[in-house]
Amino acid sequence: MTNREEEEAQYESFLSKVRRTVYVDELTPLASKSVVESAFSQFGTVKEVIFLPNYLGPKELPACVLVEMESEQKAKAVIETVSQFPFMVAGMPRPVRASAARPNMFSDRPKKPGRVIQFRWMDPSDPEFDKAQRVKRIVKKHSAEAAFMIRKQLEEAEELAKQQAETVTTHHKKFDLIDKLTVEGVAQKLAGRYNMKCGPSHR
Amino acid sequence: MEEAAAGDEGLEFKWGKKRGVGGKKKDVQFYESFTFDGDEYSLYDSVLVGDANEPDSHQLFVAKIIKIWEHTNKRAKNPRQVKLLWFFRPSEISPHLLEGVSDVVAKELFLASGEGPGLANVNPLEAICGKCSVLCISKDKRNPQPTDEEIKSADFVFRRAFDVGSSKVLDTIDDKIAGVDVTLLFNRAGSKQEATAVQKIQEDINGNLDSLKPNGLLACGSVRETEDNSIESSDLRESSYGREERKEKSKSQLAEERSNKDSSVQKNTAHRKEHDACEASGSRGNHCDGKKAQENEVAKQSTKQKSLPAEARYSNTCEASGSRVNHSDSEKPQANDVRNPFTKQKSMPTGERYSKESNGLDDRPQKKQKLDGSVTVPNGRNTSILQNIGSDGKRDTDSFKRPRDISSDGRRDTDSFKRPRDKETRDEVSPEKPTLVKKKRDLGVSVSEGKDAKTATEKGLAKKPSFDGKLLKRAEDETLADDYERGYQVIEVKQKPDAPWEESMREAEKEERLILLQNLDPTYTSDEVQDIVYSALHEQSTARMIERTSVTISHTGEALVIFNSRQAAERAIKRLDKGCLLLSSGRPLVASFAKINPPGMPSPFCGHIKLQKTQMRRETRDTVSTSHGSQQNTLEYEMAMAWCLHGARSDHAFQTVIKRQLEVKKSLRINFKPKLP
Numbered sequence: 001m002t003n004r005e006e007e008e009a010q011y012e013s014f015l016s017k018v019r020r021t022v023y024v025d026e027l028t029p030l031a032s033k034s035v036v037e038s039a040f041s042q043f044g045t046v047k048e049v050i051f052l053p054n055y056l057g058p059k060e061l062p063a064c065v066l067v068e069m070e071s072e073q074k075a076k077a078v079i080e081t082v083s084q085f086p087f088m089v090a091g092m093p094r095p096v097r098a099s100a101a102r103p104n105m106f107s108d109r110p111k112k113p114g115r116v117i118q119f120r121w122m123d124p125s126d127p128e129f130d131k132a133q134r135v136k137r138i139v140k141k142h143s144a145e146a147a148f149m150i151r152k153q154l155e156e157a158e159e160l161a162k163q164q165a166e167t168v169t170t171h172h173k174k175f176d177l178i179d180k181l182t183v184e185g186v187a188q189k190l191a192g193r194y195n196m197k198c199g200p201s202h203r
Numbered sequence: 204m205e206e207a208a209a210g211d212e213g214l215e216f217k218w219g220k221k222r223g224v225g226g227k228k229k230d231v232q233f234y235e236s237f238t239f240d241g242d243e244y245s246l247y248d249s250v251l252v253g254d255a256n257e258p259d260s261h262q263l264f265v266a267k268i269i270k271i272w273e274h275t276n277k278r279a280k281n282p283r284q285v286k287l288l289w290f291f292r293p294s295e296i297s298p299h300l301l302e303g304v305s306d307v308v309a310k311e312l313f314l315a316s317g318e319g320p321g322l323a324n325v326n327p328l329e330a331i332c333g334k335c336s337v338l339c340i341s342k343d344k345r346n347p348q349p350t351d352e353e354i355k356s357a358d359f360v361f362r363r364a365f366d367v368g369s370s371k372v373l374d375t376i377d378d379k380i381a382g383v384d385v386t387l388l389f390n391r392a393g394s395k396q397e398a399t400a401v402q403k404i405q406e407d408i409n410g411n412l413d414s415l416k417p418n419g420l421l422a423c424g425s426v427r428e429t430e431d432n433s434i435e436s437s438d439l440r441e442s443s444y445g446r447e448e449r450k451e452k453s454k455s456q457l458a459e460e461r462s463n464k465d466s467s468v469q470k471n472t473a474h475r476k477e478h479d480a481c482e483a484s485g486s487r488g489n490h491c492d493g494k495k496a497q498e499n500e501v502a503k504q505s506t507k508q509k510s511l512p513a514e515a516r517y518s519n520t521c522e523a524s525g526s527r528v529n530h531s532d533s534e535k536p537q538a539n540d541v542r543n544p545f546t547k548q549k550s551m552p553t554g555e556r557y558s559k560e561s562n563g564l565d566d567r568p569q570k571k572q573k574l575d576g577s578v579t580v581p582n583g584r585n586t587s588i589l590q591n592i593g594s595d596g597k598r599d600t601d602s603f604k605r606p607r608d609i610s611s612d613g614r615r616d617t618d619s620f621k622r623p624r625d626k627e628t629r630d631e632v633s634p635e636k637p638t639l640v641k642k643k644r645d646l647g648v649s650v651s652e653g654k655d656a657k658t659a660t661e662k663g664l665a666k667k668p669s670f671d672g673k674l675l676k677r678a679e680d681e682t683l684a685d686d687y688e689r690g691y692q693v694i695e696v697k698q699k700p701d702a703p704w705e706e707s708m709r710e711a712e713k714e715e716r717l718i719l720l721q722n723l724d725p726t727y728t729s730d731e732v733q734d735i736v737y738s739a740l741h742e743q744s745t746a747r748m749i750e751r752t753s754v755t756i757s758h759t760g761e762a763l764v765i766f767n768s769r770q771a772a773e774r775a776i777k778r779l780d781k782g783c784l785l786l787s788s789g790r791p792l793v794a795s796f797a798k799i800n801p802p803g804m805p806s807p808f809c810g811h812i813k814l815q816k817t818q819m820r821r822e823t824r825d826t827v828s829t830s831h832g833s834q835q836n837t838l839e840y841e842m843a844m845a846w847c848l849h850g851a852r853s854d855h856a857f858q859t860v861i862k863r864q865l866e867v868k869k870s871l872r873i874n875f876k877p878k879l880p
Contacts, residue, residue, distance in 0.1 A: 025753050026810075026846070026850060028808035029806065052750045052752060053705075054800060055708075055763065055799040055800055056798075056799060057800075059800050060809070061754060064752045088843070090811075091810075092811065092812065092839055093810070093811075093839045093840075093843045094811055095843045097753075099753075102751065103726070104725050104751040105751060107747055107749070108729070109748075111730060111731055117734070119735060119738070119739050119787065120785050122784075122785050122791070124782070128874070133783065133791075135790075135873065138864075139721050139759060140721070140793060142756060142759065142864045142867075143756065145864070146754075149856060150754050153849075153857075156852075157810055157849060160845060160846070160849055161809040161810045161811075164812060165812050167838070168838070168842075171838055
């Protein structure tokens, strides 16, 4: 069965590709392919960058991207580094996250060799028919739950971002003030008035 | 006037007559002719075209120009373009296709026909290497038969077509090829008579004044540029002229000789443009003159003509071609309305009159044949009409030069008759209508009636031809514009791409045939989903699995499925909703109309702080534009850690939810194998 062998070989090569690939999320949707490429080429050669489209989730979701490295080792190294040190791509301070890619992250994956899918239409008189209908409702409910969770998380993220923006502004003001003191010589003047020595610069 | 000098390139280039505008934004100007590198090209001329891919190869392609235009939008890469209908050399057609094609003569080409790549395409105008003559030797009734001499002197001949769709050589040629009426692709209509006439004339010329030819060629070029639309009538006139000439050769030769001299002198001295202007103003003046003087003059003229038969007849013929100038002149304002409103008003109707009269002229020979014995009388009448057309009382003096000059042009037109002829056939349509009426008139008119008849026909016919012409033009332009929008690029036939998903999905959503399937096994592939839809719902579809990411529930597979129609999609949803499709992993399938995010700019990302310019220090500026790992003792690191915490918490929450969901699902597990009651 050469056909089967072919399928298997194809699937195997796909799996090795998956192992070489890093799944990166929490990425800004504004990042372009070249930005991602250059960011991860710091770790090794980037073979391919696939942006995962966000068709169904809320628009504000961070982008997800699959980065295929040249080898499995490199991919592992990337994951390790990125999870140990906050790694920022095209903006700060929110770092990206990296994890190993999984086969079902690829929309164009080949089919598992030798799998046979069966189905049956359930007879409405089937004792489990009601159960199945319930499952269907539950599936919908679950996806609604997930959507709600994501919403919540986004709100949290927004909140955090706001806080941080404030922190940055405060810090900036503080640094600005210090800058002014030293640059404009206010500190020296005051020191002179109080007859104190001030900092590194001596009159 | 129309010649917009495009002197930005090394090679000489001039546009000829405009045809109309087209394109989405009216940014495409169509033309009927142009002058390029010293040669004048018109629509339906045969040209040699170099191979863009192999500029060194000496094998040039042969093609017919079927469209000429320019993008007025200057950003276009090749603003000047031509659409070329190809001829195939036998060597370009693979030998096995030529099997069974008998007696391929030397110089024979095959006209591309049918539909498919290789029929015609758009090329930059600059790709044209030169002109060539391609004669149609088909015995087709629609094809004016060429003479043996013509065939001998032609660069190529064709009589069969090669269907690019079916790759077959066809003995018959379709009525329309690439949207072009086939009569335009044959030899130019009237060429038979013309040819003989031309030969005769040529003989005359050669016999009388051999030195004239080169000069004449020059001048004819200049005139043709200005005239164009009128060529049709000029050709008609020409042919009639030629016929007349034959009959009255002995008489007209004298006059002709003179005229030739005249014209050659003028040509040598006068500058082209001045020349044009001269003619234009001359004819304009004549119009005015004519309008006023017409009425009193008719009688005079006719008597004059009677007394001077030879002269009159000659001027008659002269006038015929002379009127062409007027005509062309009057056509010009039609084309660029703004130019000269005064002339327009005056000359437009006259222009029409001319074209009509020219038709009248065309009829004349027939009539003459009937009335051959009394040549002078009808002739006189004809001249009187013609005089009205030319309507210059001073005809015998100063205006003499002009018509003669042009008459020689006319002849030269026929020398190189290839060019104008195509136009003739195309535009002939509009002036043709009046012919019948005119004929009646012509036949019924006597000398004294000349004036009345003229005005009557003028009134009766003034509107029609121009109207028809405009309609025709517009219709043509529309198709042109259409064609243009479609683009005539050479496109290689490639494997059908896996349709750009994004596009087809958006379209499907708009048409409500996009469905979201849920509760699939997450390991299914897009193809498998398609198969499921096909075998369970008996619908053709295109599916795409949604990638499982950190923000999707990992235990359920989702797929977007595009159905072929809304009905199919509705049916599928209904069936899956009311019924229950259980997959082998024990999952009942769930379907709903999908709502996808509208396309557009990505929303700004929260968590990336945009510092104002003043706040941005050098280091931060650098880090924003690049990617980097963060140092531990910075504020940035601190904030990054906050984000990591946020991420970890979200993940954890998500996992918890998923775990709980899985438990619920497990408790509701359905056996795939039906429990038989």
